[in-house]
Amino acid sequence: MSGPSGGGRVGGGGPVGGGGPAVLVAGVSKVFNPGRTGQVEAVRGVDLEIERGEFISLIGPSGCGKSTLLRLVANLTDPTSGTVIVNGKTARQARLDQAYGMAFQQSGLFEWRTVTKNIELPLELRGWDRVRRQSRAAEMLKLVKLEDFADHHPWELSGGMQQRVAIARALAFDPPLLLMDEPFGALDEMTREHMQAELNRICEATGTTAVFVTHSIPEAVFLSDRVVVLSPRPGRIVTVVEVELGARNDDTRETPEFFKKITEVREALRGSA
Amino acid sequence: MNPSAGSGAGSAVGSVLGSVARRVRSVLPPIVVGVGLLVAWQLFVQVRHIKPYLLPPPSAIWHQIASNRSGILHAARVTGTNALVGLLAGLVLGVGAGAVASRFRWLGELTIPVAVAVNAIPIIALVPIFNNMFSTTSAIPRRLMVTIIVFFPIFMNTLRGLTQVDATKEELMRSYAASPGTVLRKVRVPHALPFLFTGLKIASSLSVIAAVVAEYFGGLQDGLGSHIVSAASNSAYGRAWAFVAASCALGLAFYFVTILAERVFVPWQPARRSR
Numbered sequence: 001m002s003g004p005s006g007g008g009r010v011g012g013g014g015p016v017g018g019g020g021p022a023v024l025v026a027g028v029s030k031v032f033n034p035g036r037t038g039q040v041e042a043v044r045g046v047d048l049e050i051e052r053g054e055f056i057s058l059i060g061p062s063g064c065g066k067s068t069l070l071r072l073v074a075n076l077t078d079p080t081s082g083t084v085i086v087n088g089k090t091a092r093q094a095r096l097d098q099a100y101g102m103a104f105q106q107s108g109l110f111e112w113r114t115v116t117k118n119i120e121l122p123l124e125l126r127g128w129d130r131v132r133r134q135s136r137a138a139e140m141l142k143l144v145k146l147e148d149f150a151d152h153h154p155w156e157l158s159g160g161m162q163q164r165v166a167i168a169r170a171l172a173f174d175p176p177l178l179l180m181d182e183p184f185g186a187l188d189e190m191t192r193e194h195m196q197a198e199l200n201r202i203c204e205a206t207g208t209t210a211v212f213v214t215h216s217i218p219e220a221v222f223l224s225d226r227v228v229v230l231s232p233r234p235g236r237i238v239t240v241v242e243v244e245l246g247a248r249n250d251d252t253r254e255t256p257e258f259f260k261k262i263t264e265v266r267e268a269l270r271g272s273a
Numbered sequence: 274m275n276p277s278a279g280s281g282a283g284s285a286v287g288s289v290l291g292s293v294a295r296r297v298r299s300v301l302p303p304i305v306v307g308v309g310l311l312v313a314w315q316l317f318v319q320v321r322h323i324k325p326y327l328l329p330p331p332s333a334i335w336h337q338i339a340s341n342r343s344g345i346l347h348a349a350r351v352t353g354t355n356a357l358v359g360l361l362a363g364l365v366l367g368v369g370a371g372a373v374a375s376r377f378r379w380l381g382e383l384t385i386p387v388a389v390a391v392n393a394i395p396i397i398a399l400v401p402i403f404n405n406m407f408s409t410t411s412a413i414p415r416r417l418m419v420t421i422i423v424f425f426p427i428f429m430n431t432l433r434g435l436t437q438v439d440a441t442k443e444e445l446m447r448s449y450a451a452s453p454g455t456v457l458r459k460v461r462v463p464h465a466l467p468f469l470f471t472g473l474k475i476a477s478s479l480s481v482i483a484a485v486v487a488e489y490f491g492g493l494q495d496g497l498g499s500h501i502v503s504a505a506s507n508s509a510y511g512r513a514w515a516f517v518a519a520s521c522a523l524g525l526a527f528y529f530v531t532i533l534a535e536r537v538f539v540p541w542q543p544a545r546r547s548r
Contacts (some may be wrong), residue, residue: 076444095450102448108441112463112541125449153541179448245350 013066020088022177022209023050023068023073028082029234030068036176042068044234046082052176055210057220059228059265060272065235066213067181071110074102074179089178098126098180100177101170105185107162109169115141116150119120119169126173141170143202160191167199176208178203184219193250196222200248216271221261222248229265231272329511337515344500345519352496353523355412356484359419360476367424367476368469371431375461381432389426394426397483400490415487415496422483425478427469435461436467470535477531481524497523 025048032040042065050056058066071077072084075091086094101122109118119137128136141147144164152175154162163183170178183191196219203210214220220227229240244262245252252258311331317318318330325333338345374381396418403414438460446456488498497520504513 071444074448076447095448098448098450100448102445104441104444106439106441108439109444109447110463112466112539122449124459125451125455155541176540 002225020085021049022054022087023048023211024083024085025049025069025073026083026085028069028072028079030065030072030077031080032077034080034198041234043072043079044236046235046237048228048237050209050211052120052190052209053207054225055223057161057212057214058230059217059227059269060230060235061269062215063180063233064230064232066230069230069235070179070181070211070213074100075187094177098122098173099175100179101173101175103163103166103170103178103180103183106181107154107159107166109162111154112149112154115146115157115165118154118165119172120168122173136172140172143171144168145203150172158191160187162194162199163187163195167202171202171208174206178208178211180210181213182215183212185214192216195255197248197250199223204247217262217265218253218258221245221258221265222253227261227265229268229272240269241268276297280355281354283356325510326508329514333511334514334518338518341512341515345497345515348495348497348500349519349523352481352484352498352520353526354489355487355496356419356480356523356527359416359484360480362416362425363420363423363476363480364427365421367427367472369468370424371435371465373427373434374428374432376460381436385429385432388425388428389392396421397486397490399548400492402486404490409491410493412493415484415491418501419480419483426472426475426479428472430472431465434465438464448499467535468537470531470539473531474528474535477527478524481520481527485520 025046028043028046029041030043032038032042046069058069060066068077073086073087073091074081075084075095078092084091087099089097089099099179109115110121113121116134116137119140120133123136124131138147138150141150144167146161146164147169149157149161154165158163167178167180167183170180184195189193199210200223202208210223212223214219221241221243222245224243227243229238229241230236231238241261241264245255245257245261274511314328315330318328361526370384397518399421400414400418402484407413442460442464442474443456446460451459484496485498488494488496489502494503497516500516501513501520504516
C-alpha cells in the first residue's frame with residue numbers, strides 16, 4: 001500500500017509531515033465501572049504502533065474489547081491506564097482538532113439532511129463556507145460513486161449506499177486517520193465484498209491511515225496491511241499478522257496467499273480462546 | 274401544483290391526470306364509506322321507527338345544522354378559540370418543560386412520575402373548582418383546562434425526542450468535538466420535531482374535546498358544549514346532535530391543521546411513511 005502522500009492534508013495544524021507513527025498505543029488498559037458491581041475489564045496492557053498510511057484491522061471474539069480499543073483511540077472513552085497518541089497529540093487533543101474521521105456499524109446519517117448535507121455536516125462544524133462545502137461534498141460523492149443521489153434522503157438509499165455516504169462523510173474533511181467500527185457488519189455478503197473493494201480503493205487513493213474493527217477474518221485479511229488479533233476479554237494482543245497481498249482486487253480473494261493468511265489469523269484466534 | 278399543466282405537453286397532461294387519479298383513489302374510499310354509513314343510519318332510523326331521543330336521522334340533524342347555522346358558527350368560534358389558546362399555552366409550557374427536563378437528567382427523572390400521576394387524575398373534574406376560582410364571565414377556566422390536558426402528551430414527546438437520540442449520532446458528534454449547543458441545534462431539535470408532532474396530533478384533538486366538555490360543568494355558557502347540554506335538556510335532540518357534529522368537525526379541523534404543519538416543518542417524516 002502506498003505511503004502517506006504528505007502534502008495537501010488539512011490535518012488540524014499538527015505535525016502531519018513528521019516521522020512519528022499515526023497512532024501510538026502504549027500500555028493501555030480499560031476497566032469499566034471500576035470498584036462497582038458492573039466492573040468489566042475490557043482491554044489489558046495493549047501496545048500498538050500504527051504507521052502513517054497503514055491499514056490495520058482489529059479482530060477478536062465478540063466482547064473482546066476491540067470496539068473499546070477503537071473508542072480509546074477516538075477518545076470517545078478514556079483509558080484507565082496507559083497513553084494514546086494520535087498524530088503526535090494526545091487522543092483528546094486529536095479529537096478536539098478533529099484529526100480523524102469515524103464510521104460506525106449504523107451509518108448514523110441524519111434523516112432530516114440530504115446525502116449532500118450529511119457529508120457537509122463535519123465541514124459546517126469546521127466553519128467551511130457554503131461554496132467550499134458543496135464542492136467538497138460533490139468530490140466525496142464522486143469518490144464513493146453516489147453522484148446521482150446527492151439530493152436524496154438517507155431512507156431512500158440501500159444499506160450499502162448509506163454506509164458509503166457515512167464513509168464519504170468521515171473522509172470529507174480529509175482526516176489523516178479513519179476509524180471504523182464494523183461499518184459493513186449489517187450488510188449482506190455480496191454488498192460487503194463490494195464495499196471492501198471500494199474502501200480499499202478509497203484508502204489507496206487518499207493515503208489515509210485506517211483502523212478497522214471487524215469480526216470477519218476474510219474481511220480483515222483482504223483490507224489490511226496488518227491484522228491485530230485480540231484475545232477474549234480482557235482484550236490483549238495475541239499476535240499481529242502481516243499481510244502482503246500487494247494491490248488488491250476481486251481475484252485476490254482466490255489466491256493461495258489470501259487463504260494462507262486467513263488460516264493464520266484463524267489459528268491465532270483459536271489459540272487465544 | 275404543476276405549472277406546466279396548462280401548456281399542453283402530452284406527458285405533462287398525462288402525469289397531472291395520473292396524480293389526480295391517485296388522489297381520487299386515496300380520497301374516494303373513505304368518502305364512499307362515510308356516505309354509506311349515513312345512508313344506512315337514515316334507513317335504519319326510518320325502517321325501525323327509532324325514537325328521536327334515542328337516535329335522530331341524519332336528515333333531521335342536517336336540517337338543524339342548516340337552520341342553526343349562525344348559532345353553530347358562533348359557538349364553534351368560541352370553542353375553537355378556547356381550544357386554540359389552551360393548546361398554544363400548553364405547547365409553550367410542554368416544549369419549555371421538555372427542554373428543561375432534557376437538559377437536567379435528574380429533573381426529567383423527577384418530573385416524569387409526577388407528570389404521569391397528574392395525567393392519571395380525571396383532570397376534567399377540576400373544572401368546577403376552576404370555575405369558582407375565576408368569575409363566571411371568565412373564559413380562563415376552560416382554557417386552563419385545555420392547557421393542562423394537552424401539556425402531558427406534548428411534554429412527554431418533546432422530552433423523548435430531545436433525549437432519545439441514538440448512540441451512533443451522539444458518538445459521531447462527540448468525534449467532531451461538537452459543543453452541547455451545536456448538538457442541540459443540529460441533532461436534538463431536528464430529532465425531536467417528529468416526536469413533538471406526534472404529541473401535537475394527540476393534543477390537537479384533545480384540546481377540542483376538553484374545550485367542549487369543560488362547559489358541561491358550568492362557567493361561561495357560549496360554546497359548543499353548553500349548546501349540546503341545553504338542547505338535550507330541552508328535548509331538542511336534532512339540535513344537540515347538530516352541535517355534536519360541529520364539535521367533530523372542529524376536532525377534525527384542528528387535527529388536519531396539525532398534519533399540514535407537520536408536513537411543512539417535518540418534511541422528511543411524512544415522505545418516509547408514504548414509501
